[in-house]
Amino acid sequence: xxxxxxxxxxxxxxxxxxxxxxxxxxxxxxxxxxxxxxxxxxxxxxxxxxxxxxxxxxxxxxxxxxxxxxxxxxxxxxxxxxxxxxxxxxxxxxxxxxxxxxxxxxxxxxxxxxxxxxxxxxxxxxxxxxxxxxxxxxxxxxxxxxxxxxxxxxxxxxxxxxxxxxxxxxxxxxxxxxxxxxxxxxxxxxxxxxxxxxxxxxxxxxxxxxxxxxxxxxxxxxxxxxxxxxxxxxxxxxxxxxxxxxxxxxxxxxxxxxxxxxxxxxxxxxxxxxxxxxxxxxxxxxxxxxxxxxxxxxxxxxxxxxxxxxxxxxxxxxxx
Amino acid sequence: xxxxxxxxxxxxxxxxxxxxxxxxxxxxxxxxxxxxxxxxxxxxxxxxxxxxxxxxxxxxxxxxxxxxxxxxxxxxxxxxxxxxxxxxxxxxxxxxxxxxxxxxxxxxxxxxxxxxxxxxxxxxxxxxxxxxxxxxxxxxxxxxxxxxxxxxxxxxxxxxxxxxxxxxxxxxxxxxxxxxxxxxxxxxxxxxxxxxxxxxxxxxxxxxxxxxxxxxxxxxxxxxxxxxxxxxxxxxxxxxxxxxxxxxxxxxxxxxxxxxxxxxxxxxxxxxxxxxxxxxxxxxxxxxxxxxxxxxxxxxxxxxxxxxxxxxxxxxxxxxxxxxxxxxxxxxxxx
Numbered sequence: 001x002x003x004x005x006x007x008x009x010x011x012x013x014x015x016x017x018x019x020x021x022x023x024x025x026x027x028x029x030x031x032x033x034x035x036x037x038x039x040x041x042x043x044x045x046x047x048x049x050x051x052x053x054x055x056x057x058x059x060x061x062x063x064x065x066x067x068x069x070x071x072x073x074x075x076x077x078x079x080x081x082x083x084x085x086x087x088x089x090x091x092x093x094x095x096x097x098x099x100x101x102x103x104x105x106x107x108x109x110x111x112x113x114x115x116x117x118x119x120x121x122x123x124x125x126x127x128x129x130x131x132x133x134x135x136x137x138x139x140x141x142x143x144x145x146x147x148x149x150x151x152x153x154x155x156x157x158x159x160x161x162x163x164x165x166x167x168x169x170x171x172x173x174x175x176x177x178x179x180x181x182x183x184x185x186x187x188x189x190x191x192x193x194x195x196x197x198x199x200x201x202x203x204x205x206x207x208x209x210x211x212x213x214x215x216x217x218x219x220x221x222x223x224x225x226x227x228x229x230x231x232x233x234x235x236x237x238x239x240x241x242x243x244x245x246x247x248x249x250x251x252x253x254x255x256x257x258x259x260x261x262x263x264x265x266x267x268x269x270x271x272x273x274x275x276x277x278x279x280x281x282x283x284x285x286x287x288x289x290x291x292x293x294x295x296x297x298x299x300x301x302x303x304x305x306x307x308x309x310x311x312x313x314x315x316x317x318x319x320x
Numbered sequence: 321x322x323x324x325x326x327x328x329x330x331x332x333x334x335x336x337x338x339x340x341x342x343x344x345x346x347x348x349x350x351x352x353x354x355x356x357x358x359x360x361x362x363x364x365x366x367x368x369x370x371x372x373x374x375x376x377x378x379x380x381x382x383x384x385x386x387x388x389x390x391x392x393x394x395x396x397x398x399x400x401x402x403x404x405x406x407x408x409x410x411x412x413x414x415x416x417x418x419x420x421x422x423x424x425x426x427x428x429x430x431x432x433x434x435x436x437x438x439x440x441x442x443x444x445x446x447x448x449x450x451x452x453x454x455x456x457x458x459x460x461x462x463x464x465x466x467x468x469x470x471x472x473x474x475x476x477x478x479x480x481x482x483x484x485x486x487x488x489x490x491x492x493x494x495x496x497x498x499x500x501x502x503x504x505x506x507x508x509x510x511x512x513x514x515x516x517x518x519x520x521x522x523x524x525x526x527x528x529x530x531x532x533x534x535x536x537x538x539x540x541x542x543x544x545x546x547x548x549x550x551x552x553x554x555x556x557x558x559x560x561x562x563x564x565x566x567x568x569x570x571x572x573x574x575x576x577x578x579x580x581x582x583x584x585x586x587x588x589x590x591x592x593x594x595x596x597x598x599x600x601x602x603x604x605x606x607x608x609x610x611x612x613x614x615x616x617x618x619x620x621x622x623x624x625x626x627x628x629x630x631x632x633x634x635x636x637x638x639x640x641x642x643x644x645x646x647x648x649x650x651x652x653x654x655x
């Protein structure tokens with residue numbers, strides 16, 4: 001493919017062709033191999049978790065003691081005597097629950113927690129950043145507040161929050177929704193600070209630009225100013241920190257589950273499956289491998305996407 | 321500079337007080353009850369008296385003030401007494417754990433060495449690996465080594481310690497049987513044999529934690545070196561006929577280290593957070609494990625004290641990073 005494209009002259013572009021900014025970004029993004037691989041993997045793992053259960057309609061919680069401790073199918077390659085079954089391609093756990101169905105179900109929860117927590121963190125971060133960058137009166141107070149939150153020991157506090165508010169929220173919203181709300185809220189309010197700082201810096205720089213002055217001189221009110229002129233221009237740093245936020249949110253959720261303070265045990269997430277499998281990892285290393293690989297590869301993919309986005313969105317380093 | 325340092329030190333007092341208040345109120349708001357693990361057969365009025373004996377009958381501001389008083393006045397007095405044989409404390413009430421009924425600081429002092437050994441060693445190892453990687457990656461930008469370095473640091477960012485830890489246990493302890501999977505803190509180094517065992521049991525937790533540090537620091541080192549390599553003074557140095565090693569290792573490296581040193585200082589608190597998870601994986605009975613146990617047992621004074629100590633560490637490291645920046649870079653003036 002590549003050697004053909006180097007020989008053929010690129011077609012001369014017709015000037016009428018509409019080239020909008022986002023198309024440029026996409027073109028640039030596509031040239032970043034790692035980012036494309038990351039995007040493809042993220043789409044794959046999302047489809048695997050979302051559409052997978054439709055195709056592979058095994059109940060992840062169904063106990064099947066007769067078929068417990070089935071090894072994954074590939075074990076048969078080097079160990080013919082191992083207990084394997086084509087009906088259980090990734091094997092089953094000590095209660096006979098299908099591991100593949102659990103990974104799918106766990107991925108749904110992990111990804112849902114990651115996305116919602118990231119959106120929450122980005123919303124808070126952008127709000128604080130724009131307010132403190134745009135309104136000078138709020139700047140001092142908001143930035144001191146951000147500094148204060150940054151000096152809190154966040155992981156211990158998150159653990160404290162998990163442990164202390166678990167039961168009341170469980171009682172109020174049901175066992176699954178309660179924990180979901182708690183984890184999303186906890187991760188959201190402990191990871192908005194970097195976004196706020198970056199957005200604030202960019203907003204302050206934007207405020208000095210001529211187009212903002214022009215907009216102000218025709219009497220644009222602050223609300224319109226922020227939504228029409230400031231926000232679209234700080235979108236790229238927000239998008240980059242959104243990818244970082246997604247990666248940290250997934251890792252934090254798994255860490256909480258791993259410490260036994262996340263979702264209840266009959267409710268799988270990747271971190272929870274990993275935590276439950278650690279006791280038997282001597283005999284069944286694959287059970288830690290699958291959820292761990294799912295977490296690591298998803299986060300790796302998201303990080304590469306963030307890398308590619310940063311390159312694509314920053315015109316100064318474009319083409320390097 | 322001295323002025324600035326003093327001002328920052330004074331400013332950090334309200335910050336720390338506020339953090340203490342936040343942690344205290346969070347624990348206060350919580351519905352968890354330290355009596356929750358007591359048998360249900362204890363009558364209510366006895367439970368009430370037990371609660372009062374724990375000091376829970378007082379309003380929150382009294383208890384907050386008492387905790388502050390114990391943390392900042394009584395505990396240092398006990399330290400001084402312990403160190404010099406004086407008697408400042410005069411039997412004053414110390415911060416007592418709900419679970420063990422012993423002073424919180426005694427337990428922390430027992431646990432601290434294990435955590436410091438593992439965490440401190442891993443930080444030193446991580447930085448020692450990261451600096452050369454960063455320097456070479458920047459000097460040979462876009463080379464194979466640089467690509468590999470980028471990939472390794474991406475992995476360091478992406479693979480959480482609870483997976484990398486479990487993975488190395490599966491590989492090196494279970495499959496190969498080279499290293500012990502559990503960190504034995506009672507092990508004492510007396511001769512060569514026991515020293516070798518100590519090394520063996522430390523390799524895995526140290527390397528798992530070091531991977532995170534390496535990933536972060538090597539990225540900063542690389543970026544900082546790249547910034548400086550393009551500067552005019554580098555061209556001048558080369559034009560003067562200096563050897564490449566002097567240009568890179570003396571001129572560029574010294575200037576590039578300025579931001580990196582602050583990053584290293586700022587990273588110390590977060591590695592203690594990472595230790596909470598790593599200690600759980602390798603069963604190290606350090607501070608992180610103590611915190612988890614205290615959390616599960618609703619041991620509020622213990623949780624409060626450990627969390628606050630971590631906050632003190634963060635605030636102090638921020639301060640040290642800022643001051644170091646000013647000391648190392650004479651262009652920075654805090655006035």
